[in-house]
Amino acid sequence: MENTINELKSLLIDVPVRFASIPSNVVSVKPAPDKWSKKEILGHLCDSAVNNLSRFIRAQFENEPMNIIRYEQNEWVKLNGYKDKPVTEIIEFWKCLNNQLVYVASRIPEEKLGFKCDKGDGETLTLQELAEDYIVHMKHHLAQIFND
Numbered sequence: 001m002e003n004t005i006n007e008l009k010s011l012l013i014d015v016p017v018r019f020a021s022i023p024s025n026v027v028s029v030k031p032a033p034d035k036w037s038k039k040e041i042l043g044h045l046c047d048s049a050v051n052n053l054s055r056f057i058r059a060q061f062e063n064e065p066m067n068i069i070r071y072e073q074n075e076w077v078k079l080n081g082y083k084d085k086p087v088t089e090i091i092e093f094w095k096c097l098n099n100q101l102v103y104v105a106s107r108i109p110e111e112k113l114g115f116k117c118d119k120g121d122g123e124t125l126t127l128q129e130l131a132e133d134y135i136v137h138m139k140h141h142l143a144q145i146f147n148d
């Protein structure tokens with residue numbers, strides 16, 4: 001878990017600076033009507049943080065295996081209104097959420113890291129793997145934001 005936390009800590013330093021440097025006429029562009037803008041992708045990462053914070057908390061008191069509750073990502077992006085929200089506010093939201101995730105993750109007792117979480121498709125993940133997946137998912141979307 002320590003590596004995962006350190007990776008998230010370094011993203012917390014880099015991402016806000018890099019995102020803030022994207023020209024304002026670029027962040028809001030939708031590559032296609034059904035595709036998210038860079039701003040909306042960052043919003044989606046906020047939604048991922050909200051949902052994963054809930055999972056990290058629940059995994060510490062619910063019965064094993066805990067059900068991983070999925071979320072309708074397009075609805076979340078739409079209903080959070082990221083399209084119309086100032087970029088600076090989305091960046092702040094992302095920072096606050098991930099700060100809390102680092103804080104919560106660093107307090108998870110060692111013996112809880114093998115706790116099983118049910119993906120719902122017959123597959124289970126440990127809490128440690130859930131945290132690793134969170135970073136993999138984030139990096140996938142950060143690559144879309146910064147490389148496309």
Ligand code: NI
Nearest residue numbers: 044073137141
């Ligand atoms: Ni995603």
